[in-house]
Amino acid sequence: MASKKYTLIAGLLSLVQVATYAQTPNDAQSYALDSSKVSVKGMPQYNEFKNNQYPYPAKPNSQWELGVGLGTSMIIGDVSPKLGYGMSVSGRKALGHVLSVRASYGWGITSGLDYRTRIASSIPAADGNPWAAYGNAPIVANYKTTAHQGSLDLIVSTNAASHYRGNPKIDLYGLVGYSINAFDVDVNARNGNALYNFASINYDRSRSDIRSDLKSLLDGSYESNAPVTNGNRDNAGRIKDNWLLRHGVNFGAGISYKISPKFNLGLEQKFTYAFSDDLDGVNAGKSKDIWSQTQVRLNFNIGNPAKHVEPLWWINPNNFIYNELNSPKHMKLPPPVLPDADGDGVTDQFDQEPNTPAGAPVDTHGVAKDTDGDGVPDYKDKELLTPQSCFPVDADGVGKCPEPPCCAELRDKLKAQPECAITSLPSVTFKSGSVTISKTAQTTLASAAQQINANPNCRVDVIGYGASDKRAQQLSWDRVSAVIKYLVEKQGISESRFNFKYGQNGDQNTVDLQGTTEVGSATVPAPHPQYKKTK
Template sequence: MASKKYLLLAGAMSLLAASSGFAQVTPSSYDALDSSKVPAKRMAQQNSFVNHQSNFPAKPRSMWELGFHGGLHLISGTVSPTPGFGGGISLRKALGHTFSLRAEYTGSFDYGQDIKLKPSQRGGGVNPWAATAAKNNGMIVPNYKTATHALSLDAIVSLSNIMFYKAEPKVNWYVLAGYTLAMIDVDVDALGANGQGYDYSGINFGGKRKDIKDALKNLQDKKYESNAPSQGNRIAIGRKDDNQLLRHALDLGTGVAFKVSNRFNIGIEEKVTMPFDAYLDGYAGPGGSTKDFFSYTSVRLNFNLGNSSKRVQPLWWINPLEYAYSELSSPRHMKLPTPVLPDADGDGVTDQFDREPNTPAGAPVDVHGVAKDTDGDGVPDYKDKQLITPTYCQPVDADGVGKCPDPECCKNVKPACASLVLPSVSFKGSSTKVSNDMEAVLSSVANTLRSNPECNVLVTGHAGAKGKKGGVDLSSRRVDAVIDYLADKQGIDRGRFIKQNTPGESGTVDLAPAN
């Protein structure tokens, strides 16, 4: 019988494992930052956590688990058991991620049939075996039918939900221990239809087991009409008055549950209930010292109860490390310090990206940490004494000062005008608008021209490489932009400007004295 029981258990577990492999399980609904699932009595702790005053979030509300169970029920005792069955209902609540409590009702019918003659338990007229024992020189063949109502309260410890390498468990192993109050009605088939004991003299108890079982089956009527012997507490509940045993018992067990969805799981459980009583099978054995116990192998269908918008799954289905690992991967709540990156020259560009790591303090640099050279004359701005040197005045000396040649058109200019040095105006990209920086440069040019009213100005644009499309137009518009600014914004007479476009690549418009 034990081998069949374990074969059934192995088959059921294989079926459940296969079903869980095809289960579509959505990610956990648990979020430590979600205060909507925290009860009011723990909201103070949650607020402290959210505001970085505490390292630990409050425990959220979790769903209850309603279970229905049924399976193979046996009594391990003096008499050999035959298959019985049990079933019932349970309600389970999480105390934390590891511990939970489960209240459960189990009703069961257990059967047993010995196949050997044994000495009778003598007890006068109250002994149900008295009639049959009298026919067989004080010998009997024990059998029983035991009906039980059991209420239990078990503490359950989950073993597999705290995982370091997976976000959420799909299988939950657990062990349990607890207390049971059982009402047990034990009856025996001691009398035949005529009210007399069975005559076993025609059965060869030395033969084959199958032959003995068949002979007993044909002889007995299986009506279990007699109360079995019992010791201790009795109450008038059950089919026969004064036959119900009221017993306290210890539970021990283990089980595994397979998650099918966030609302449903299927489990297999083995539970042993020990009332420490020798009469669960109606026969105490020689001396009455054998203690019987119940063995219950069940399949369990479990449903999670509760509003998912206000409650998370039962906590034994949630890995408490999931939130901590998610914070390490993608911080949402973690307070991160401002990164400090080395910048040896203090120019605002970190050493990792600084192409000129030894720029003098205070020197203006570009995004790559290289000292700026506004006029492109090869002398950085922090050394350049002539910040904007016209391109036709280059190359320059060590201080960035260039020597400007006299233009062909202006070689006969008056000495007073010939001595003037006028800057170039820079444009970015394909822009034709005078920038704010260049407006300041042209303002200084206007002041110079007001101080030298006899001097005219040659405004030279650069049309780009020969044949380059659009170059002449761009150059002309830039020249016009410079003249418009000096005439319209600074009040310089337009008649003093001479326009000129020359070949060559440049983003500047050059200004030079001319008459």
């Protein structure tokens, strides 16, 4: 059974190891320039590194890993083992990207039943021997062991650093450490008060058949302390004076897969060499017993992520180097020096006209631009877009083109067009908040109409004031509209001669009339009709 278990474990480790190198690369995140992740002790080094006074960044604060494990437990020794069960809890802290330390407590229960007979008197026991009553009769060794362990292990992670991907998804590690162990080892040597008749079993058969008969023979009481050759018992346990206290050396390996930045799931095989041959109830004098623990582990990262990075075995130490090579943010690079004698933005190496005057526009070859191709560079050309029909040009780039007949006629018409002779027109005053034209205002508009009719070449700007808010703008529009309507309907002036202007800055109770030759619109949509007034 033990060999099958280790074959399965080896196969799983091989498959996961292949997955380690076939994984999709993660984002390579660098913490070298993040001061919030650096301890107070590391700040001097951080500042020196940031100011390019020291080549190495400070080690960031990293989270602890809290782990819980469940799995199988067994003793590898002189008696054929059965798979038992066990658990563990642990706390792990990174020393660097490769090394970390882990303190843990482990517990397990395991048992074993041999398939071979032994002569009871051949079993050495300096500290009690429950098999002594059998004398020279055959016995079959068996045991039940409860183990407790406190250990401190050094863990070496082999998968953090890589030149070809970012942070790892797999932590493949080995471990070695020291432990203090307490083993409660008992044997089933009595059937009540009677001895077992082990000679009644036929041992010339398969192991499974032998064990089947032995299980039927034994009552499973494990009522006796196992024989011990080197003492160190403590007065505790299921049976008094039954704890064997032993130092131990731990070694093993494991693999973890990161599910998220907070959780990872792992498989670990751990062995404890306890310098004792008494863990399986029989001291055969050949080799020391080993406690084996195979566990599935669920690990949690604890610590404020705003001030701590993930445990360092999940961070590729090459991240900063490759990120800096790809997009420099920290390297102290000297500014490039590219000579440009004439300062036109094209370096001398590529400048085909190295003596261009300062400020002259040039093309990509450093040659002064000549937009219209008349032979005069733009910085001298007083007519940048001379038509080719006007070539050749003078020294200022001005061509010699006759004036088109249409332009001459238009110029003459413009000169012959009479200007507006109206110099001033009266203003119309309204009562506060009203749009009604008063008797006084009607007299004023009648006087203005005489001047407008006497100057048919003039147009009239009708200007209203009030820009402070929507109501004032609409009131201004209403008043301009009332004045134009009155002059059109009552004074017979063509609406096309008025330019409608409202909402200007000024006295909002006044509408001004101004003579002009500018052409505008006599109708403008009401800006805020919801506030429109008729009185």
